[in-house]
Amino acid sequence: MTDSDVMVIGGGTAGLAAATAARRAGLTAVLISDGDPGGDCTFTGCVPSKTLLHAAAFGLPFTNALARVRHTVARVAATEDDDALRRQGIEVVRGRARIVSHRMVSVDDRRMTARRIVLATGARPDVPAVPGLDRVPLLTTETVFELTEAPRSLVVLGGGAVGCELAQAFAQLGVGVTVIEAELPALDPEASAVLAEALADDGVRLRLGTRVQSARMEGEQVLLELDDGGMVRADRLLVATGRRPDTHELGLDAVGIRTDAQGFVAVDRHMSTSVDGIFAAGDVTGLFPHTHGAYAMGRIAVTAGLRRMRRPAFDPGSIPTVVFTDPEIAVVGATEHDLAGTSARVAWLPMTEADRAITAADPRGFVKLLAGPRRLLGHAGGGRVLGATIVAERAGEMIHEPALAMATGMFTGRLAQAVHAYPSWSLAIQQTAAQFVGGHGGRTARPAGPART
Structure with a gap:
């Protein structure tokens, strides 16, 4: 007998995703957290930082901007607090967990058992060893x-x-x-x-x-x-x-959970650790230090254990990352530097040639798509998308088209065939992709190598 089907240690994004995935699969779930559910993303990461960026861009005074940050954090936190989780059928236990065995965890003086354990304790700021x-x-x-x-x-x-x-x-x-x-x-x-x-x-x-x-x-x-x-x-x-994994007093060594040189928990692509029945997800793995990656890992850590065939796996290669500065920078897959000297081709479009950027009076940046040959078909249909780098006011929204193309293995030319609204920011994706299948505005794709404009 066990106390639950899935026991999740950590209440951040990965932990919340794992617990929610367990309930959706009809499993009982316990979430153990030594802090408020939501973790770094809600309280010290994505939510406050993006709120501050937006407030600053609109010219709010400092005190007003920080007040908006606190209001936004409170609003988001209320959607994932203890009561909200319990309404979903997730039992919440407050305290610092320590792993006793592959099926047992201790929280203070209480011992709890589960058929599966998911480690999602996240990471903390890493202060470098600078003298003084x-x-x-x-x-x-x-x-x-x-x-x-x-x-x-x-x-x-x-x-x-x-x-x-x-x-x-x-x-x-x-x-x-x-x-x-x-x-x-x-x-x-x-x-x-x-x-x-x-x-x-x-x-x-x-x-x-x-x-x-x-x-x-x-x-x-x-x-x-x-x-x-x-x-x-x-x-x-x-x-x-940077950040370091939060595994303090978790008891990894006692049960033989392997870590890498930096202390991150080692997992396979199904989020399994070196100990049967124990999985890990999110920042504690060091695989992909972003909220959306943690969410995907949390779901996989639960659902992969429920299937014998076609088990879901985590592949960071087609997951985008975004720097939310002004302009934004969005990247997915390989960069041109990675593919220099290969048979890959690159298409480049400056935002000075994108009408939406011109109408917004912000033509900074560019779209860069990289594509390589498909097996047997070569570069027919533009080949397949290998990566993209976008710098633009809305780059964080634009990156998802090439990310989808990579995740589904579609022909690069499909991005050019799809009719895009005019004048939208994403129209620049279509115009860039067209360079692989005939050209656009006098530009055609060229071999990957040193950047040329």
Whole structure:
């Protein structure tokens, strides 16, 4: 006898997806969480950051923008709190879980059993081992939204997606912002260049290709010494240098659950760990550190165990990622750099030739599609989509067409055949895809290699 069919440890996106998938399959589900359900995405990630970006872009004062953040977080959290989950038939247990065996978990003094266990404990901000940084008051994504007043200056350590998004938002809110990073997040150099220019236009100072050697307080300011000999001072420091898996006291070693060199839980494509009956999903796996990936993994961690044939599997290759700056940067699949020297072809369209961008008075960016030969058919019908990089005001919406093309294996030419509304942002996808099957506006697809315009 067991207490439940599925026991989920962690109340973030992956955990909520797993518990919900279990109930939809007619299974009993228990969700164990040491914090409010919703996790990072709801309280310190996607929901507050995108709200702040929107508020900043519309020119709200800092205090009003943070008030909107808190209101939005509360509204979203109310849809996934303990009561909402219990109405779905999910039992919620508060506390820190520890794995006892492949079917048993302890929470405080209580022991609970389940036929399957899903680890979805997520990840936490990773603070780098910079000399002196442990003696400096710093902000992370878990604390930055607790600010009540705007600092005069802010240095952001880390120029990944989160660092760039928050840097732009704070700059638009009137804060003097400096970003320190080896390189910007976009994998395509052309996309990085557009992003760097956009950040600079908003007043963000970029210190790229350099690292922090030491940190200390000088008066009421943070002083960072860089390896290029420079120094940066600011009222506040935001560390956004990545995340580490949250597996503290979870008991992985005791039951033989394997982890990688960074401590992330190792799983196969069906989200199974090295221990039979225990699965893992979301940021704790390190596979795809984005909410929509965590949601997909959470569902697969439950549903894959219910089938013997055609088991669902997680494939990050056709899942898009988006940097929600202005303009947005969206990427799916391979980049041109990845495919240089292969038989792949690339089509490129600047947004200066996209009528919707012109009507919006924002022609920054481009659409880039990559396609390769199909088995036996070669490049007929444009071949198959291998990747896409889009930089545009609505890139996060536009990326889903090439993502769908990759997920379904459709001919690239189908993107050109589909009639798109005029003048829509996605019309640029059709015009770019047309370059693989005849051309558009004097442009035709070329071999993948060094970027050319």
